Amino acid sequence: MLISLLKIVIFFAVVVALTLGAIHLAENGQNLLLQYGGTEIVLTPVKAVIALLLLLVVAWLVVKLLGLLLAFFHFLAGDETAISRYFDRSRRKKGYDALGDAVLAIASGEGKLAQDKAARAAKYLPDRHITNLLSAQAAEVAGDDSRANQIYRRLLDDDRTRFVGIRGLMRQELNKGDTATALLLAQKAYAIKPRHKEIQNTLMELEMQEGDWKGARRMLREKQRQGEISKDVRIRRDAVLALQEASDVLAQGSSISAREAAISAAKASPDLIPAAVLAARSYLAQNDGRNAARLLEKTWSVNPHPDLAACYAEIAPNETPTERLSRFKRLIERNADNEESRLLKAELLLAAEDFPGARRALGDLAETHPTVRTLSIMAAVERGEGADDSVVRGWLARALTASRGPQWCCDKCQNVMSDWAPVCDNCHGFDTLTWREPVEKRSPHMPAATTGAEMLPLLVGAPKPAEGETAELVEDSDPKAAEADQKPKADKKQAEEAEVVEPDYLGKPGYVQPEPDYTPKAEEKPKASAAKDQQADHAAEKPAENSAEKPVNDAEKASGADAETPAAEAKQKPEEPREMVRPDIMPPDEADWNNSKQKR
Numbered sequence: 001m002l003i004s005l006l007k008i009v010i011f012f013a014v015v016v017a018l019t020l021g022a023i024h025l026a027e028n029g030q031n032l033l034l035q036y037g038g039t040e041i042v043l044t045p046v047k048a049v050i051a052l053l054l055l056l057v058v059a060w061l062v063v064k065l066l067g068l069l070l071a072f073f074h075f076l077a078g079d080e081t082a083i084s085r086y087f088d089r090s091r092r093k094k095g096y097d098a099l100g101d102a103v104l105a106i107a108s109g110e111g112k113l114a115q116d117k118a119a120r121a122a123k124y125l126p127d128r129h130i131t132n133l134l135s136a137q138a139a140e141v142a143g144d145d146s147r148a149n150q151i152y153r154r155l156l157d158d159d160r161t162r163f164v165g166i167r168g169l170m171r172q173e174l175n176k177g178d179t180a181t182a183l184l185l186a187q188k189a190y191a192i193k194p195r196h197k198e199i200q201n202t203l204m205e206l207e208m209q210e211g212d213w214k215g216a217r218r219m220l221r222e223k224q225r226q227g228e229i230s231k232d233v234r235i236r237r238d239a240v241l242a243l244q245e246a247s248d249v250l251a252q253g254s255s256i257s258a259r260e261a262a263i264s265a266a267k268a269s270p271d272l273i274p275a276a277v278l279a280a281r282s283y284l285a286q287n288d289g290r291n292a293a294r295l296l297e298k299t300w301s302v303n304p305h306p307d308l309a310a311c312y313a314e315i316a317p318n319e320t321p322t323e324r325l326s327r328f329k330r331l332i333e334r335n336a337d338n339e340e341s342r343l344l345k346a347e348l349l350l351a352a353e354d355f356p357g358a359r360r361a362l363g364d365l366a367e368t369h370p371t372v373r374t375l376s377i378m379a380a381v382e383r384g385e386g387a388d389d390s391v392v393r394g395w396l397a398r399a400l401t402a403s404r405g406p407q408w409c410c411d412k413c414q415n416v417m418s419d420w421a422p423v424c425d426n427c428h429g430f431d432t433l434t435w436r437e438p439v440e441k442r443s444p445h446m447p448a449a450t451t452g453a454e455m456l457p458l459l460v461g462a463p464k465p466a467e468g469e470t471a472e473l474v475e476d477s478d479p480k481a482a483e484a485d486q487k488p489k490a491d492k493k494q495a496e497e498a499e500v501v502e503p504d505y506l507g508k509p510g511y512v513q514p515e516p517d518y519t520p521k522a523e524e525k526p527k528a529s530a531a532k533d534q535q536a537d538h539a540a541e542k543p544a545e546n547s548a549e550k551p552v553n554d555a556e557k558a559s560g561a562d563a564e565t566p567a568a569e570a571k572q573k574p575e576e577p578r579e580m581v582r583p584d585i586m587p588p589d590e591a592d593w594n595n596s597k598q599k600r
Contacts (some may be wrong), residue, residue, distance in 0.1 A: 006451060097126030102134050111142025121411045129161045136168060170202070179209050195226060208423060208430065214244035227379045239269035240431050245277060266295060271302045273435065274420045277311045289315045297334050304340035305435055321351040339365065346377050355384035366395075375399035408433045 011119055032048040034041040043051060075084060075162045096458070102117035115138045122131035136151035147173060155165030170185035186203040193199060202222060208214040217238055224234040246261030265275040276299035285290035299305075311330055313324065326346045332341045342361055349358035359381050366378045379395035408417045415426035416438050424432050 007573070047337070065124065066413050083485055091124045097132070099134065100150050102138060106134075106137050106141050109141060111138060111144075114138035114146075115142055124212055129155070129158050133161065133164060150170070163189060171228060174202075178188070179206055182206055183210055194222070196387065197228065198227070205428065205430070207242075208241075211240050211248060213248070217241050217245075236269050236272075237431055239265040240422045243272065243275040246275075266299070270299055273299060273303060273305045273307060274513070277307050277551055280311050281314070284314060293331075297331055301334040303435065304335050304338045304344075306344075309340075309344050318590050321348070321353075325349060325352050339369065343373060345376065346381075350377065350380055353384065353450070355381050358384075370398065370400050370402045371405035372399045373405055375402055403437060409438045414439055415515075 032043040032045070034043065048429045090347050098117045098120035102114050105111075105114035105117055115135070118131065118135040118138045121134060122128070123252070127133055132151050132155055134157070136148045139145075139148035139151065149169070152165045152168040152172070155161035155168070166185055166189045168244070170189060173179075173182040173185060183203070185205040186199060186206055189196070189199045190203050195292060202220060204216050204219045207213075209217065220229070220234050220238055220241070223229050227238075242261045242265040244296055247264065249261060262275055262278040264281040265272060269275065276295055277286050280292040281294050283289070283295070293312065293315055296308050300312075309328075309331070312328070316324070316327065319327065328344070328348055335341050341361060342365060346361040347356045349355075349361055358377065362374065362377055375395050375398050379392050379399070383392050397529060408420050410417070410424040410427060410429060410432045411434055412432045413424065413427040414431040415424055417425060417433060420433055423430055478595055
């Protein structure tokens with residue numbers, strides 16, 4: 001505040017002094033006289049001021065020219081001057097422009113352009129660590145791994161870029177599949193930056209792939225100490241690593257170390273099923289069935305699994321089905337409402353041949369959650385109770401298209417594995433396998449896939465009806481529906497009779513045997529004549545009934561005579577000679593077909 005006020009006062013003082021000086025010169029009227037070599041120059045006050053300003057400008061120009069000349073000599077000598085700084089600024093500007101273009105080319109995936117721009121940036125910029133890093137990334141984008149490897153090795157010479165060089169070389173080795181070399185590089189990178197999260201995860205994954213479970217467990221503790229993971233997560237993952245370490249130790253023949261590692265893993269994470277199974281079997285190897293049963297029951301109460309039941313059965317392998325059912329009640333009661341417990345109980349009852357009890361234990365699982373295991377149990381129950389084969393085949397056919405039930409599924413990539421493992425085979429995720437039913441991936445716009453269940457009625461067949469069911473179905477059926485069903489049958493029967501009955505014109509006067517194309521079937525003629533004879537005999541015994549049920553010709557209706565007389569006369573009367581008539585000529589009009597038929 002005071003400095004600003006002082007500047008204002010000085011400014012006004014200068015302005016006042018100049019004003020007073022100009023007024024004094026104007027009032028006195030005195031001129032400025034300059035003499036040089038006999039020459040006098042008289043200047044008025046205004047001209048004197050202008051001449052002074054011009055003199056100052058000339059002096060400034062002379063000084064600048066002298067400085068420029070001196071700088072030129074320094075420039076020629078190689079010293080830093082204003083001229084060199086000017087050219088340096090110009091080169092730096094060109095270098096940064098090329099650097100920016102290279103970064104954009106790398107981001108857009110243009111490897112060749114990125115390499116050209118990176119080379120141009122390295123030409124103009126003195127910062128080699130930046131340009132080398134940019135050149136390495138450009139070479140990776142262009143697919144030139146050898147060039148990138150050379151640049152990464154060049155970065156190892158500088159302390160500022162040594163970590164970047166090691167990380168780049170590590171990534172190249174990972175892409176090649178050389179996990180052993182990548183593990184050594186990851187350890188060096190971790191030594192430089194122990195808090196680098198990516199290096200920690202990569203080092204831990206490589207240690208697990210190489211089977212260094214102790215090193216992976218140390219890394220877990222270090223991540224917890226740095227606050228990267230919580231204590232619960234660290235305990236769970238440490239239990240998984242301890243279990244895998246125990247499996248490897250057991251494979252090498254050291255059962256004592258494996259038992260200790262498995263027991264510690266089971267205690268750290270009771271819901272870890274493989275750890276509980278391995279620990280229980282280690283107890284069984286020491287003939288300690290009590291602790292094995294206690295451990296399995298504790299794990300069953302948290303997460304039931306078929307492997308736990310199988311291991312629980314190994315405690316007493318020679319017991320009878322009834323004894324096993326009694327012993328397993330303690331295990332089932334730990335989590336009785338779970339679906340796995342109900343399935344286990346149903347299977348034990350099946351082994352004991354208690355089929356109604358197995359059906360009760362299974363409940364409605366076959367309808368609410370049909371799986372291969374559930375439907376197979378239902379098929380066994382139906383078979384045990386003596387059901388029809390079609391019923392059993394029906395349950396088994398449904399099992400073909402049903403879900404397989406819970407499996408070891410990866411929560412990260414939904415991969416399904418047959419056995420548990422600490423690392424997923426597909427996405428290499430650590431501790432991502434859970435015992436659950438896999439999720440079926442289907443696009444919302446894609447129609448449901450045909451599973452073949454529509455063909456099951458044709459493959460299985462209908463069950464045989466029980467005695468008495470046929471009569472009940474007939475009585476309970478709708479009369480209209482029955483009449484509709486009988487109508488096609490009657491029509492079909494009439495059509496069959498019409499095919500058998502011989503036409504009326506056969507054997508009449510004037511009939512000529514037609515061409516072969518029109519000849520009736522040889523099989524139908526004797527059948528038709530036999531049918532006529534049977535009808536005639538039957539008409540003689542029951543004329544009234546035949547007249548109502550069987551069609552009668554016009555001559556019989558007109559005469560009203562008994563049906564027996566024409567038939568007897570036709571048999572006794574000799575056959576009259578027939579007049580041969582061509583089939584392509586119409587018979588005479590006086591021919592009486594009905595009378596001739598009656599005469600026959």
